[in-house]
Amino acid sequence: MKKSGIVGNWHGMVHCESCSIHQAALFSVIPIENLAEMRLPIEDIQFNAGASIYDIGCEGSAIFTIRSGLVKLSRFLPNGSYRIVRLARHGSVLGLETLLGSPYEHTATALSPTFTCRIPRDIVYELALSYQELYQQIMQRLCDSVHQADEWLTLLATGSIRARIARLFLYLEDKPHNSLCTLLGREDIAAILGTTPETTSRIIADLKRSGAIHHLGLNRFRCNIQMLHTIAKES
Amino acid sequence: MKKSGIVGNWHGMVHCESCSIHQAALFSVIPIENLAEMRLPIEDIQFNAGASIYDIGCEGSAIFTIRSGLVKLSRFLPNGSYRIVRLARHGSVLGLETLLGSPYEHTATALSPTFTCRIPRDIVYELALSYQELYQQIMQRLCDSVHQADEWLTLLATGSIRARIARLFLYLEDKPHNSLCTLLGREDIAAILGTTPETTSRIIADLKRSGAIHHLGLNRFRCNIQMLHTIAKES
DNA sequence: CGTGACATTGAACCGCGTCAACCTCGGTGG
DNA sequence: CCACCGAGGTTGACGCGGTTCAATGTCACG
Known part of the structure; x- marks a missing residue:
């Protein structure tokens, strides 16, 4: 379950066109052949259980797609206690708030060994110019987050x-x-x-x-x- | 505080270009002169305190901008109890989930006399074709909702x-x-x-x-x- | 002036938090 | 290889905070 390292490990650039979760991913709206020739600067980063993916309040410049693993998103109270506000798994996208210029709104921590793709914000902007359907994708994710948050409150x-x-x-x-x-x-x-x-x-x-x-x-x-x-x- | 009617009252078409909250509204990205000549089928609907604006689970085809008033968004539990998951006020947009084809995810109830603009979903689609900045607006609203939901959980x-x-x-x-x-x-x-x-x-x-x-x-x-x-x- | 909806208050009960002791198990070092 | 250690899980005792049910108060409105 838990190994030595606390920080994420860089594992090279990824090839979106051959991604195991391509059909579930943000860029599923982009034709595979186009993805293949774009050579996007998207990094493959792994996190051990307990490692922090990003921290609340930090200015971020990237979003993370979870290829596998389990991540908790936490927020803190003035008195020091904290609360987990969401769990993210296979296919989830973390840190969408950075696309709108906000700092990260949670501390994201891996609960099990987690494999992510780090996608720089600017890449998303750029791709959205050519592929407007990307906006639909992002809106869908945000909408899902709202729904998840509301269910979390009522159920848990x-x-x-x-x-x-x-x-x-x-x-x-x-x-x-x-x-x-x-x-x-x-x-x-x-x-x-x-x-x-x-x-x-x-x-x-x-x-x-x-x-x-x-x-x-x-x-x-x-x-x-x-x-x-x-x-x-x-x- | 509470008057007779329970349902919303129709008050005619609105003129976005002269709207009191135009600068805070969804369509603020559209030049006023263009808005003026478009004659959008946007209705002005008022709700008395206690009136329902829409119900959870209903297939909706419109979003609502709140010009003034106070609205609660509720969800229900299997055992019959319910929980208010958000409050919406001046400038908030309700029912964004319909833009993505989902049924309404809350029951929206006016807590005080509330003035809204009912904007058909198709109008938003249409305008987004010409004004891509509209996507940014919607994403911003969705992101705000997520943030509000997370704060609600941790604070309240x-x-x-x-x-x-x-x-x-x-x-x-x-x-x-x-x-x-x-x-x-x-x-x-x-x-x-x-x-x-x-x-x-x-x-x-x-x-x-x-x-x-x-x-x-x-x-x-x-x-x-x-x-x-x-x-x-x-x- | 009466009525009904909502707010307040009281008393009894119990779910849950708190603090502390103990157990379990995997990892480490002798 | 085994004995020790520490982190996290379990259990017990006790007390407080919050629910429940019921009675009473308050105010707007007919």
């Missing part, structure tokens, strides 16, 4: 902690591999739900006892979707 | 209810008319903060006693900004 910041944890399990469930779920560290869960690691731990133990989830080792769980849905509706 | 859904209420006062303060603040009904406040009307009422009474706020009648308050900031930092 409302009601009893028990219900929130059930909703988090359902939220994290790998839909393809049915009813399997990889959970985060207790402190991260607490920062998502607005509670404490202790309460989190207690309630998860409770869910295990009641049979709503089964521990498979190393934070992997098999979920009883039915029961979790019932609990999610409570309170 | 985190920490003790006492701290949240203090932050809400600071959030609602009319910056120009210093330290004055118009509060909402207790139930709406509760739906913003994720608590109950009773707790809200109790804590507001407490803040009055401690001198952090002074009641001026009909939900108007004069705030002691210093004290509120101190309380906002607690817990």
Whole structure:
């Protein structure tokens, strides 16, 4: 899970035209043959678990596409506590606010080994001149972020902690591999739900006892979707 | 505060070129003389306090610019409770998700008499063809929404209810008319903060006693900004 | 003057935070 | 190879903050 390095590792320039997630990526609107001949200065950067991708308040000049991995976006309160406001995965784009001239609005931290493409802001501007559909793509991403944020608030910041944890399990469930779920560290869960690691731990133990989830080792769980849905509706 | 009608009242077509909030509006990027000759099918619609502007899940074909008034955007939970996820005021644009083909993602309800311009989606598409800067405008609005949502979560859904209420006062303060603040009904406040009307009422009474706020009648308050900031930092 | 919607207050209960002890497990060094 | 160590997870006891339910107060409006 965790290795030595804290900062991202540069791994050379990427070839968008042969990207594994091309069809899900921002530049999917650009014909592959054109991408191939453009030689864009897009870098492949990897982050170990725990590494920071960028920090809140920093003037950035690039966005990041996540090819694989899991990233948390956090914000801080005057009193020093913090809250995770979103998770980003495969296909997400981070730091879109820099396209509009704002500094980064979150601290982005890798939760698992994460592979990203760093795309300089100016490249996006340039491409948008020739490919107006790129605007649609960006608008779509922003719209998705708004939707995600609103759902986050209603699902994961409302009601009893028990219900929130059930909703988090359902939220994290790998839909393809049915009813399997990889959970985060207790402190991260607490920062998502607005509670404490202790309460989190207690309630998860409770869910295990009641049979709503089964521990498979190393934070992997098999979920009883039915029961979790019932609990999610409570309170 | 509340009159008879529940639905919006149609008040004729608007003249964008002479709009009171033109410089803050979506179409500010379009030269006034061009706006004048276009005769856009944009309607002026008013809503009384309590009236619904649109409902979550409905297929919409228009966005709304708020010329004046106050609007709450709500989402609902499986168990019937609901949460206010954002407030919109003078200059805000509602329903941008329809531009991307999604149904409305909130129920939008006027909290005070509200004057809006209803702009059909197709008009935006059309104008964007000639005025690409319009995309920047829309992206800016979306980005603002994301930022607002994230702040909402960290400020108004985190920490003790006492701290949240203090932050809400600071959030609602009319910056120009210093330290004055118009509060909402207790139930709406509760739906913003994720608590109950009773707790809200109790804590507001407490803040009055401690001198952090002074009641001026009909939900108007004069705030002691210093004290509120101190309380906002607690817990 | 009566009525209904909303705000306030009280009292009892309990969910959750807090603090502290203990356990578990993977990594490290002797 | 094993014993130790430290980080993170678990569990217990206790108290506070916030919910709940119910009664009462307040004000705008018919």
